[in-house]
Amino acid sequence: MSTIKGISQTEFAFDGSGLRVAIVHARWNRVIIDALVAGAVAKLRERGVKESNIVIQSVPGSFELPFACQKVIAGSHIQMSGGGVTDLLGGLNLGSNSPNPASRTGTPAPMAVAVPGGPFDAVIAIGVLIKGATMHFEYICESVSRALMRVQLDTGVPIIFGVLTALNDDQALERAGLGKDGNKGHNHGEDWGLAAVEMANQTRRWSEGKFA
Ligand SMILES: Nc1c(NC[C@H](O)[C@H](O)[C@H](O)CO)[nH]c(=O)[nH]c1=O
Numbered sequence: 001m002s003t004i005k006g007i008s009q010t011e012f013a014f015d016g017s018g019l020r021v022a023i024v025h026a027r028w029n030r031v032i033i034d035a036l037v038a039g040a041v042a043k044l045r046e047r048g049v050k051e052s053n054i055v056i057q058s059v060p061g062s063f064e065l066p067f068a069c070q071k072v073i074a075g076s077h078i079q080m081s082g083g084g085v086t087d088l089l090g091g092l093n094l095g096s097n098s099p100n101p102a103s104r105t106g107t108p109a110p111m112a113v114a115v116p117g118g119p120f121d122a123v124i125a126i127g128v129l130i131k132g133a134t135m136h137f138e139y140i141c142e143s144v145s146r147a148l149m150r151v152q153l154d155t156g157v158p159i160i161f162g163v164l165t166a167l168n169d170d171q172a173l174e175r176a177g178l179g180k181d182g183n184k185g186h187n188h189g190e191d192w193g194l195a196a197v198e199m200a201n202q203t204r205r206w207s208e209g210k211f212a
């Protein structure tokens, strides 16, 4: 059956060659997660994002995704400088408890050494939530979606909502292109890779006041 659902990509072919993208994924329902991550990576590479600019991190479950995304974004803005770590997002000096060993030994620290790679232009948060017997699913779906929205608005870095909220295993498998009986479905990870490249490009343009 044909469907009107999905993103129209034909008129939007954004270039990913100058972008740095993080994928943060949960490990629950791993087979499905692996297919979604592979789909996202395939589209990032197809759009020209360099392998070295795709950083993949994992967390135990979807509930951990918002915290991890926030930390990953903050970490990519950090510069080591004399005596501490400077958060370039918030201008926060994180003090002598920093991972900079020089600040603990009294040895003069190197001046402003940028983290290799620089800040992330977009983050893709990937998780697979499948309804069980209790209210666990509802609480996690609600809190994770709200928190991911908050992290992107607070940091100004687009977060792609790659969290499947499925009522059963088959729904989740079909949305990862792993469906059975002639209905493989569609790998939504691919859409998330494309969405990341688009949002990263647009965020740069909009930040420079370019709308044409
Ligand atoms: N049931 C699912 C979970 N549950 C685990 C939580 O996300 C979390 O890791 C735990 O409560 C510890 O804080 N996670 C998923 O990603 N998918 C599920 O279906």
Ligand SMILES: CC(=O)[C@@H](O)COP(=O)(O)O
Pocket: 131, 132, 133, 134, 135, 136, 137
């Ligand atoms: C991790 C839990 O709290 C667990 O009991 C959730 O169970 P269910 O996924 O069946 O709702």
